[in-house]
Amino acid sequence: MPEFQIQSLLDTNTVALHDVHCAGQCRRRSDEECTSATHLVFPYRGAYLRHVGSDEVVADANHVLFFNAGQGYQVSHPVSGGDASLSLRLPETLVRELAPASLLLQGEKLAFRRQSLRIDPRAQTLVALLRHSLQNDAIEPLEAEGLLLTLVCRSLGPRTSHESGASHARRRLADRVKLLLTSDLSRRWTLSEIAAEIGGSAVYLTQVFQQVEGIPLYRYHLRLRLARALDLIGDYQDLAALATDLGFSSHSHFTSAFRQTYGRSPAAFRQSLLPS
Structure with missing residues (x-):
């Protein structure tokens, strides 16, 4: 070995x-x-x-x-x-954004002061969730990136520069992200692609979106896609085809996301649309 x-x-x-x-x-x-x-x-x-x-x-x-x-x-x-x-x-720029200054050595070269930090159970569950989900292809890149940034934030502690509330400019930025996501619901976006389209840091975009909407960017995108599924589900005999058309990695992933959001499977929901 x-x-x-x-x-x-x-x-x-x-x-x-x-x-x-x-x-x-x-x-x-x-x-x-x-x-x-x-x-x-x-x-x-x-x-x-x-x-x-x-x-x-x-x-x-x-x-x-x-x-x-x-x-x-x-x-x-x-x-x-x-x-x-x-x-x-992570790119050095993102590490500097995510890590509190107290954890980093002063100077131009990026370096942590300590070898390690203790993490809490929530961070441990994120590690397990990411590993199993990515190995089983049960999570999309955008969601995985968001969860990884959450894991880093949770492990390194809160940012000292956090601001409560959302300014007009931040709401407008979140609106631009919403429009971009809506423009192609089947696309499996990554944070870097969104940042390239919108401009600005991927970390900043995710934080602003969370502040404005109260939910992570990936979950907002997922709800947009599932709402589209509600709209189209009566037109599809093959739900696997619907899952593919909406950009889900698999029929099972689509079914799981749908059930968690709406409390029933896509097939059960479609059945409920039929005349009794």
Whole structure:
């Protein structure tokens, strides 16, 4: 068995998420390694020690670890059985937006002050949800990106610059996003595509939309598509075709989303439209 097995779960212009399995064969400190880009690593199985100089931390499912670009580190596996983690890479600009200044070292080079932070149960459930959903192709890129940004925000703590309420300009920005989503309901949007069309930061857009509408951008998009399904469902004998036409990844994904939103399956809803 190789020491590492790496599976790409999501790769967009906004995020890159990999599922990394390590066999844990190195019981003592490994040779020094470093990464070329800053990563947030969420262990979900097993445990290992990460050493940076004389400092060391335990990597387990209660923590997020920060792998700073260019920073040397070593790992060891005092616990047998190997480990598995989700490794998340974000552009530096997004990390600076999401991370409170108190967590970052001062200077032009992006770097976290600490090796790790403890995460709460909600963050742990997001890790599991993202991993299973992406592996089973049961989640769309836009939703996955939104949940990953939520995971990062939850893990790093609240932003100190948060503002309550929504200004006129923010409402107009949210309106532009709504119009863009409505222009092609079957398109499986990503945050980078929306940001490119609207202009501005993907993180800023998601935060403004949440503030204005009170629900995440991906859920708003989903409700638009499901409303279109309500409109078209009587015209389709093949509900799988309807799911495809509305851009859902599968019939089962469509059925699950529909049932969660409306409390019944698409077939049951369509049946209710027929004369008794």
